[in-house]
Amino acid sequence: MSRGFRLDEAKRQGEKLAVDEGNTSFPVDLFAIASKREITIEAIKDAAPGVSAMLLRVGDTYGIFYSTAIPSRGFQRFSIAHELGHYFLEGHVDQIPFDGGIHASRAGTFCRDVFEQEADSFASGLLMPSRLFKRALNGFEDGLAAVKGLAGLCQTSLTATAIRYAELTEAASAVIVSTGKTVDFACMSPAMKSFAKLTWLRPGDLLPKGTLTANFNAQRDQFDEAERNDETELRLWLDGTRSRDVLEEVIGLGRYGKTLTVLTCPDAGGDGEDEEEEDSLRESWTPHF
Ligand SMILES: [Zn+2]
Incomplete structure (x- = not known):
């Protein structure tokens, strides 16, 4: 499977999730999607430099920490959506590295790792599903x-x-x-x-x-x-x-x-x-x- 195809597919899955979860207007409710899976989302002030968010894994339980070092709500939401990508996309939780149960991400940095790119692509689709986006664009x-x-x-x-x-x-x-x-x-x-x-x-x-x-x-x-x-x-x-x-x-x-x-x-x-x-x-x- 080519990288381009994988990224498009990840984006489609993000869009599908937004629609399946009943988002018919903006903004897409990330917290509702997470809480349905009992994933807690918390802000942290002291993430390592460059780390936008982290996915925590303890057994089958997941949580997301997002950094407030960059005070842009849009950036923070993208970082949360990126971690949801790791959670929802097939193979991610088995293949991305977890260090002591923590996977640290640098969302939106155009990193070359295909899993990170897929999670960014998923985040873009989830936050901006095409049909809603095109309608709003008009x-x-x-x-x-x-x-x-x-x-x-x-x-x-x-x-x-x-x-x-x-x-x-x-x-x-x-x-x-x-x-x-x-x-x-x-x-x-x-x-x-x-x-x-x-x-x-x-x-x-x-x-x-x-x-x-x-x-x-x-x-x-x-x-x-x-x-x-x-x-x-x-x-x-x-x-x-x-x-x-x-x-x-x-x-x-x-x-x-x-x-x-x-x-x-x-x-x-x-x-x-x-x-x-x-x-x-x-x-x-x-x-x-
Ligand atoms: Zn990541």
């Missing part, structure tokens, strides 16, 4: 407004929400997280991929010079949470693409000097506004199963 303007709005609804971090947004939006959109001059990671929505048949930024690449993001990062201080936006050309970001307008929105993530960039092409996929309106009308009249 209530926001494309771009950073949608990411912020959805993060508020789902109680998820801006970064995790932006990644999910890029997966599920119909807009031509790209999401980039960067530090200083360097790209941490980048992902594109399917519509953006369809007209960007070219190499996209990889982790460790330099940010393209002259972009709002590169300039913002050159000036920002570590704790900056400022927002900027600029109407620019996609060509600045993607070599070889034909000239196309793009809105570049940038926000400082306020810790470790990271920056989130959302690129949105306003005329994606040739969808006129009328067509979009028709679509959303059709959507509201179509039953979902």
Whole structure:
């Protein structure tokens, strides 16, 4: 089984759990899911540096400790959902290392271990099931407004929400997280991929010079949470693409000097506004199963 397939499957299982447990609106209730399995969830202040949460195992009894070192509710919820992933995903509790009955995780750090990646994928699906997420997405303007709005609804971090947004939006959109001059990671929505048949930024690449993001990062201080936006050309970001307008929105993530960039092409996929309106009308009249 390929890694990509395993990660998709983990995400589907997270989504399925959210739906099976009766979550019909956001935020998904992690505590209800845990308490049904008699898994206790507790906050701790003194976790080891970098540890986001821990799964405790005593015989067949499980518990979750999550760290409050990073005071973001969204990050903490992702960390809890990650541990639930280890609990629910097949094979995890038998294969992940437990040291004295404790498995320590570093959720959302893009670690290469497949079990950790699967647990992150599960967490994303559990906290942001696709059908609910897509329905909520229609209530926001494309771009950073949608990411912020959805993060508020789902109680998820801006970064995790932006990644999910890029997966599920119909807009031509790209999401980039960067530090200083360097790209941490980048992902594109399917519509953006369809007209960007070219190499996209990889982790460790330099940010393209002259972009709002590169300039913002050159000036920002570590704790900056400022927002900027600029109407620019996609060509600045993607070599070889034909000239196309793009809105570049940038926000400082306020810790470790990271920056989130959302690129949105306003005329994606040739969808006129009328067509979009028709679509959303059709959507509201179509039953979902
Ligand atoms: Zn883990």
